[in-house]
Amino acid sequence: MPVELELHNEPLPLAAPFRIAGHVFEAMPATVATLRDGRHVGRGEAAGVYYNDDRPETMLATLEALRPRIEAGLDRGALRALLPAGGARNALDCALWELESQRSGLPVWRLAGLDGVRPLLTTFTVGADDPATMAERAAAYTQARALKLKLTGEPDLDAARVRAVRARCPEAWIGVDANQGYDAATLPRLLPALVAAGVSLLEQPCARGREDELDGIARAVPIAADESILDLAELEARHRHFDVVNIKLDKCGGLTEGLLMARRARALGKRVMVGNMAGTSLAAAPAFVLGQYCDVVDLDGPIFLAQDRSPSVRYEDGRIVCGDEVWGPGAPG
Template identity: 65%
Template sequence: MLLQAALEPLPFAKPFRIAGHVFTEVPAVVVTLSDGTHTGRGEAAGVYYTGDDAPAMLAAIEAVRGAVEAGITREALRGALPPCGARNAIDCALWELEANRTGKPVWELAGLPAPGPLLTTFTLGADVPGAMAEAAIAYAQARALKLKLTGDLDIDIARVRAVRAARPDCWIGVDANQGFDIEELGPLIATLVDTRVALLEQPLKRGCEADLDGFHSPVPIAADESALDLSELPALAGRFDVVNIKLDKCGGLTEGLEIARQARALGLDVMVGNMVGSSLAMAPAYLLGQLCDIVDLDGPTFLAKDRTPGIHYADGLIHCGEDVWGRAAAGTERQSAFVGTS
């Protein structure tokens, strides 16, 4: 087995702002595995708030190169690396390699239903309220929107009201990215109820989960930064209503599928999200999305260029074929290729 790892930075079409951060590119790492006949690929962006950046991902990949090239299994990989972007890239490459060896698509190998189009949110970066309202209108096809907040309560309330006035037709969720304290949630949630917002994602800082003990919200609260991997699931029940699974956080599709199943057993709803990336990164998450209540897989829409073949968005839905990732046509060797996005 031959393992190749390459850094492929993905520039954003324009800067993207959330609470405490402005992003201009995705530091994507792509892993390709080849047995001489068949290949498998995986893309990861890492997790910026845990220090899982491109150098860390590349170093982690090198640390397990020998085991991977000797034929590591996906389950053994979970023991060889902690949850991280490197493990995600290798795990996804192993799934596609098996699909190409067996001639079966990944969804079938994973015991999933045949995938179909999914309603996805389209994300509005934090900006002044008027600009966010204009951006909401510009997402004409969107049926679901996710608003990034910054933790400035008055401005965030104005942002939510402006977007709802601009798009009375849409499902709306908000993502606070750890921007609030527990004392601020009362007035924020009152606004969310008044504006028919359906989800509040990660309002408090990671590590402050216990502050939600005994807190009752009429708006479902989702754990994102508070839910990195499978081991953190038990602490979420009773505090959160939804867990947001991201493959870079949990270390791949293998663990992501297990999180979805165990979250259900704990009474949690399930969401799939992304750290932004190309269609190669979204495709495995799209399969996980077949099990989810909420889907947030708009990552390629932020990029100056996406790969081709790529996923397709139409009428608020995400469509992804097996030619993007998951099974190549017999005898086909796919290379990374990029096309501009509008």
């Protein structure tokens, strides 16, 4: 069925600068794709993948160039063949899911094969800073039951960060994210501190493309792939290096690919994680559907924005809650 495509970019400034290894973010701009058929609406939001130079300006141009093909009508399978993994496909794929949801009157989660959805325990992320500041920020998440700490690849300083947060938050589940900051020489210096602090997950310690550096590392803490595994093809090629796969819709190109990855990761004996790129509730809502299949959930992105959308996801007792009014049959047109 033909549709009308609307495209625009939004700046999405953060409430405060956010630091990870090698980057400081002050905004997380996104592309929003909207499909209309005269009665129903489908929307998708994507921030892209910054380390692949996949940015809103290029995503918008990619989708604009395909406007005639998109407006003629296509399904998610055709889209998966038409565009590579990345933000442009994510925005359009999610818009197609919501459009189908509104046309059918069924929630997206039911279309995705679920019998229902539940609130999901989510991590709350603490950006890299000095140990005392990180401990204060972690403790300020008064409802948090799970924390994710950003590290910078400095073993002694990162160890101090982890110890400081654990001292302030003795009961919390803690994972750490190195964002490619380590290598085979430095990582063994960090691991004893993670074990001593009861850290449950180490995300992306080494650089994308250098996964072999992990082969000789003792798995004192389960290791998750983020930047190393973008889509289903890379899952097949690189899964042996990792215990957990972090699926992000911006990386893999949408909920369609994300669900395929989650099922395949399970078949390969891996644990599954869902993450986000600090988008609004419109980006968190499709990831919430994927999160129903996941062991670890990191969907705190909207809390870092200066302003979220309305209606929005909610955070209650350390969990993310997303109703059909945010994205799906009950969402505003």
